[in-house]
Amino acid sequence: MNPLDATKSGFLLCIAVCMFIYTFIYLKDTLSAEQEEQKFSTNRAECGFYPDELCSALFVGKTAALKIGNICQNTYRPAALSCVQTSCNCSMVFKALHFITRPLSDEEGNFSLAYIITIHKELEMFVKLLRAIYTPQNIYCIHVDEKSPTDYKAAVQNIVNCFENIFISSKRENVVYAGFSRLQADINCMRDLVHSKIQWNYVINLCGQDYPIKTNKDIIKYIKSKWNGKNMTPGVVQPLHMKHRTQVSYREYVHSGTSYVYPTKNAKTKPPYNLTIYFGSAYYILTKEFVEFTLTDARAKDLLEWSRDTYSPDEHYWVTLNRLHGHYIRDICVYGLGDLQWIIESPHLFANKFEPATYPLVMDCLERRHRLKVLHQAEVPIEDDWRFQEDNSFNMKLNV
Ligand SMILES: *[C@@H]1O[C@H](CO)[C@@H](O)[C@H](O)[C@H]1NC(C)=O
Ligand SMILES: *[C@@H]1O[C@H](CO)[C@@H](O)[C@H](O)[C@H]1NC(C)=O
Ligand SMILES: *[C@@H]1O[C@H](CO)[C@@H](O)[C@H](O)[C@H]1NC(C)=O
Numbered sequence: 001m002n003p004l005d006a007t008k009s010g011f012l013l014c015i016a017v018c019m020f021i022y023t024f025i026y027l028k029d030t031l032s033a034e035q036e037e038q039k040f041s042t043n044r045a046e047c048g049f050y051p052d053e054l055c056s057a058l059f060v061g062k063t064a065a066l067k068i069g070n071i072c073q074n075t076y077r078p079a080a081l082s083c084v085q086t087s088c089n090c091s092m093v094f095k096a097l098h099f100i101t102r103p104l105s106d107e108e109g110n111f112s113l114a115y116i117i118t119i120h121k122e123l124e125m126f127v128k129l130l131r132a133i134y135t136p137q138n139i140y141c142i143h144v145d146e147k148s149p150t151d152y153k154a155a156v157q158n159i160v161n162c163f164e165n166i167f168i169s170s171k172r173e174n175v176v177y178a179g180f181s182r183l184q185a186d187i188n189c190m191r192d193l194v195h196s197k198i199q200w201n202y203v204i205n206l207c208g209q210d211y212p213i214k215t216n217k218d219i220i221k222y223i224k225s226k227w228n229g230k231n232m233t234p235g236v237v238q239p240l241h242m243k244h245r246t247q248v249s250y251r252e253y254v255h256s257g258t259s260y261v262y263p264t265k266n267a268k269t270k271p272p273y274n275l276t277i278y279f280g281s282a283y284y285i286l287t288k289e290f291v292e293f294t295l296t297d298a299r300a301k302d303l304l305e306w307s308r309d310t311y312s313p314d315e316h317y318w319v320t321l322n323r324l325h326g327h328y329i330r331d332i333c334v335y336g337l338g339d340l341q342w343i344i345e346s347p348h349l350f351a352n353k354f355e356p357a358t359y360p361l362v363m364d365c366l367e368r369r370h371r372l373k374v375l376h377q378a379e380v381p382i383e384d385d386w387r388f389q390e391d392n393s394f395n396m397k398l399n400v
Helices: 003-037 052-059 063-075 090-096 123-133 150-160 180-194 216-226 288-296 298-307 317-325 337-345 360-377
Strands: 113-119 139-144 166-168 202-207 235-237 248-255 258-267 278-280 285-287
Touching (some): 052 063, 063 360, 113 180, 180 202, 180 298, 278 317, 285 288, 288 298, 288 317
Parallel strands (some): 113 139, 113 202, 139 166
Antiparallel strands (some): 202 285, 248 258
């Protein structure tokens, strides 16, 4: 594949990744536009077996479902999650929040993922994410923004305390968007994770507004089939229009209420070891071996120091180091044509930026579909507490 094709594939990947994000934004916006036109009121009968029946219709793109869904989601505001605003004992946390408490297959039991989740608000959304990706054989490092309110931190701690394999990172940053602190937060968690007694194979980073589209089993199968022993941190040589990010020195401005990153007039020196800077995703799936390399290698440490005053260093640090590590997949060419259908149809490990408070039905549908898939794939007997919904005469179809 020539370099242009490689770049094109890279963009296709980006487009694919963006597409799934916008699917939900589109759905959301459409719902809001419909709201304005809505003249008639609805009764509960029109909502059917709420929300499963509407979810099924939405997943196959039935337009009438958008209209009805918009009304019904106001009629049936979901109740607040138990044990989130009020504190519970741990047996209630497991039960009421439907946490999966055993590995669901041998394959999953023998392949552990580490998660780094950076959060600062929206406690409910975080709990929804956590219970979706939680399995007892994985390990979870939660980075709670140092500037979050005390009661927020306490509520997170309360839930985390119930699990031996979930912890809050020992060092916490005051995270500034596009600042070095964002990268440092991940590194703090990595340090804790490599020192943990719990073994893990790969680490995945997420933020509190992400939600999985794939099950734990799907994610493992995907990693094993395409990426075994390699890192997933797609990127390209830093494009010209991104050069400013590393050419001058940036500073973080942190003051009560506002924080941002701004450029100074000071030119930066060349990168250490004459490294070529790559640019790519701040989201990754990395091997444990690579994480240990980034925490100990002299070039990695020097690049980290050099990146301290750059703009959004999380978007060049992992990608650049991956090129040094030798186990990367050459460019983005790995996504051949054969992969495209897969990418477009169901690549989405995670979707981003949910606003469950405004559009509860979207989140409800995703959650229910995800859990049904998880239980459907389980190879062990299913416990009643793991189910989100009662078995009723109508079940969401999964083959969509
Ligand atoms: C946990 O709380 C529930 C409900 O408040 C109570 O019924 C249960 O006995 C408690 N369990 C333990 C182990 O304290
Ligand atoms: C790991 O796999 C082996 C078979 O290869 C199985 O006997 C064992 O139960 C698995 N471990 C877990 C924790 O599921
Ligand atoms: C740094 O790398 C560039 C291109 O990659 C090369 O042209 C240049 O000679 C190198 N400089 C040093 C000091 O190695």
